[in-house]
Amino acid sequence: MSIILVTGGTGLVGKAIQHVIETEPEGSRFGKKPGEKWIFVSSSEADLRDTEQTKRLFEKYKPTHVIHLAAIVGGLYINMKCKLTFLRDNILINDNVLHTAHLTGTQKVISCLSTCVFPDKVTYPLDETKIHLGLPHESNFGYSHAKRLVDVQNRAYKDQFGCNFTSAIPTSIFGPHDNFNLESAHVIPALIHKCYLAQNNGTPFIVGGSGKPLRQFIYSRDLAKLFIWQLREYDDVEPVILSVGEDQEVSVKELTDAIVKAMNYKGEYILDTTQADGQFRKPASNKKLLSLMGEFRFTPFDEALQDTVQWFLNNYENARTGARGT
Template sequence: MILILCPMRVLVTGGSGLVGRAIQHIVKEEGGGKEGEEWTFLSSKDANLMNMEETRAVFQKHRPTHIIHLAAMVGGLFKNMRVNLDFWRNNIYINDNVLQAAHEVGVVKVVSCLSTCIFPDKTTYPIDETMIHNGPPHESNFGYAYAKRMIDVHNRAYFQQHGRYYTAVIPTNVFGPHDNFSIEDGHVLPGLIHKAYIAQKEGKPLVVWGSGTPRRQFIYSLDLARLFLWVLREYNEVEPIILSVGEEDEVSIKEAADAVVAALGFKGEVVYDTSKADGQFKKTASNAKLLRYLPNFSFTPFNKALKDTCDWFVANYDTARK
């Protein structure tokens, strides 16, 4: 008897973003793809995932067996504070359409991407996977946070009603090549990199928004990409899993700014504009569950990952998102 193995057809939504490009790099440049796997990376040009008919059409076209769902409306603290309603509505539409269309075409597994900002603002630390729904998220980004939380509700409901093994990962602050380096709307680290680059060129001080005291765990996009592949192939729980460096690797925004200064060789003055909001003070997450599965996973050291990101930004300044 000849056993014919069906190919694993993986569709990545948000495939042109920070994490999508990192997964593409690992699969295509570093040999992370396996024989029998077909990979398709979608961008917003391929379909408007806020529209159910377009979502259905692109899923019918590619007939995926597995999905990595990264597509989302995203932005940094100040964009979130401005348009919480847009973050809520757009992400609810995207997530509902993607999961329902996946179910309709018989997708075996969906791995969606959440964020540590979904966790309660008032909580004990470190936060873990059991604490997602224990209280309201931080007021600054409640629209995005609640929309992302609902993916967890979606996943449990698809399992209960249809036996689907749809799950989600919760990364801490992601950074790396192909990030959005927008100063106004990007996340803290790429924003700092862009500001330091400009300040260096213009001979001006680097102005860091806020006090510099909030603390964050940063995960390099290529490390996250490797972990995504493991979750897709090996992780068989519906319950989400935090993908993060350890609690001991948490750094303050000031420490992150100092690291950017060192990586770019910035020689000017660094000043802190305390009239700007700090956002949530900390979101310390436990990676104990991840380490139970992968005790020997090696994260890229923060300073090396940051230097590689800064070098990429300088080399690709004209075409980088900003």
């Protein structure tokens, strides 16, 4: 029996993995395999910043494998505001999960990083060899350093104890079950929620920044399949970028236009250039990923965005919008 524990299991990526495991054909490359038990846990079951609660969680489920998604996360503005919180809380979470996995003999751990771990001043496209070549962007250096340390920890655990710990580096993720709270959301859910409020309330739709920054977006359910592949088929401490190709960059302006279309918004929007843009671009290469796993069909961006918008509209009352303390 393989027992796969997914921390952060009720968040954006955790819900996507659960969806894929439950909907893909059983026994298929991304579907549930015979002898597998998947457990998706949230912070309500254990505060992973606390060592004892982390130990009790592992004692309860006795995982053989862990997909470690739990983190304190947020968009540009909350990152800029709470750099120490993002640094310290994530260091505590990651250290507790990795050390407890080592102490309990967990066979494999995959941790989720982010392309923000890469240096701000570096040649593009980003690839897995460039993580430690310079300082990350100032706007999110707390979160970035905490996530970058996971790669250091993975290598140290492998070197000293032979642990099979590795990590994934996704680009900007979006999809159903995202965080749409305007205080902490990433760019896509924030813009979807802002557009919704502007349309419903007849208020201005204001987009922060110039609209010029570029991002690679990956649909959460595509990313879920890549995590499942990495869990089953990849055993190396070196991280893997999980992303669409670097030729798939989308500007914030193009993104806003796509959201306006998907939501059938009839008004105009305002680009507020007094607000920060953050890092201008950080294109990442997925050549290593595709060389290892072969062909993979990514969901077309417009189709994935439409699915996300529809989920938000259908689930607004229960979505994480912050409006009702969720």
